Amino acid sequence: MPWLSLKQPGEQNDDNPWSSLKPYSQWLNTGRSALSVALRSLRKIHGCNRIWIPTFVCPCIRETCLRNSFSIEYYSLDRNLNILPGALDGAGTGDAFLWVHYFGFFSTYPVERLLDRGVWIVEDAVQSALTGGVGKNGNFVFQSLRKFTPLPDGAYLGSDFPLEDKLESVDSEFIALRLKGKKLKAEQAPDREYLELFERSEALLDADYFPRSMSAVSKGMLKTQNLSQIIEKRRGNYLHLSQFLNSSGPIRPLFSSLPDSAAPLGLPVVLEQSQRNRVRSFLAGNGIYCAIHWLLAPGAPQLPGDEASWLSERILTLPIDQRYSRDDMEYIWKTLKRSGLD
Numbered sequence: 001m002p003w004l005s006l007k008q009p010g011e012q013n014d015d016n017p018w019s020s021l022k023p024y025s026q027w028l029n030t031g032r033s034a035l036s037v038a039l040r041s042l043r044k045i046h047g048c049n050r051i052w053i054p055t056f057v058c059p060c061i062r063e064t065c066l067r068n069s070f071s072i073e074y075y076s077l078d079r080n081l082n083i084l085p086g087a088l089d090g091a092g093t094g095d096a097f098l099w100v101h102y103f104g105f106f107s108t109y110p111v112e113r114l115l116d117r118g119v120w121i122v123e124d125a126v127q128s129a130l131t132g133g134v135g136k137n138g139n140f141v142f143q144s145l146r147k148f149t150p151l152p153d154g155a156y157l158g159s160d161f162p163l164e165d166k167l168e169s170v171d172s173e174f175i176a177l178r179l180k181g182k183k184l185k186a187e188q189a190p191d192r193e194y195l196e197l198f199e200r201s202e203a204l205l206d207a208d209y210f211p212r213s214m215s216a217v218s219k220g221m222l223k224t225q226n227l228s229q230i231i232e233k234r235r236g237n238y239l240h241l242s243q244f245l246n247s248s249g250p251i252r253p254l255f256s257s258l259p260d261s262a263a264p265l266g267l268p269v270v271l272e273q274s275q276r277n278r279v280r281s282f283l284a285g286n287g288i289y290c291a292i293h294w295l296l297a298p299g300a301p302q303l304p305g306d307e308a309s310w311l312s313e314r315i316l317t318l319p320i321d322q323r324y325s326r327d328d329m330e331y332i333w334k335t336l337k338r339s340g341l342d
């Protein structure tokens, strides 16, 4: 059973999982906007200007930190996304730590030790917007709604401290492109038509690091989303597809099980480096589009024992979201088998 049991959640709804998470909060357009606002608050209130980020993360994180004049230290991970022992030994009083909950799974780490040392904890739950337990231990938490629902934009930022409320207005071009793309997709237009609109909208984001408010259209849509149903559907699809995969096969799930708290973004798998791009193209040729989280930015540091590059060259995220059925999961599996991997 998923952790959340909601019927008709909305911003003003008492059942809203965000309403009592943190004393201060803001609704923004994107995860990177939420991180910017958190960093500004940390600098203004606590004079913080250095942040520890993982080697394996969306490249926009580095960009967001640099644009907010934070200096960056990296910490290393193993190939299962566990933080390596000692990787954060250098983090000290007044530093910030970006604690990433990947792919909808709560990332276990003894953050109390860091809190005791005076490190500020910023939980990045962009990929874990509906995951149980996130936001309870950090000083800040941010979560992306647009990655889990049909909303064109939307990210929640919760904080223990007051937040700057000077936000730019909504980027209506971005919202229009997203809405049009989603409509075409729902109408089963040719893939290239809506994919092109999505690419154009992401390019707009990549050129815009001003924190913006969440659009009114997304706020309205959020109230109509059945979040518990979304979690259940994603978990059901994840379990159905993962039963065909095994840890010693050519397509290995990154996570060995699905904890009760998890609300998966997708089903991340690991393939041989020489096969990953070929299999991805084969799937796309059969109507299955898989993201790569992430191709690392050139110039990322090589830390001892770190396996971010290893993972980045092999990982693929299979789609399991609520639009898909069990039959779709079986189609994905059959198509993977036809790709010539086993």
Ligand SMILES: Cc1ncc(COP(=O)(O)O)c(C=O)c1O
Pocket: 029, 030, 031, 032, 033, 057, 058, 060, 061, 100, 124, 126, 127, 144, 155
């Ligand atoms: C872990 C993580 N953090 C932050 C971001 C940035 O979120 P957004 O694209 O909404 O700015 C992403 C984007 O995929 C992400 O996966």
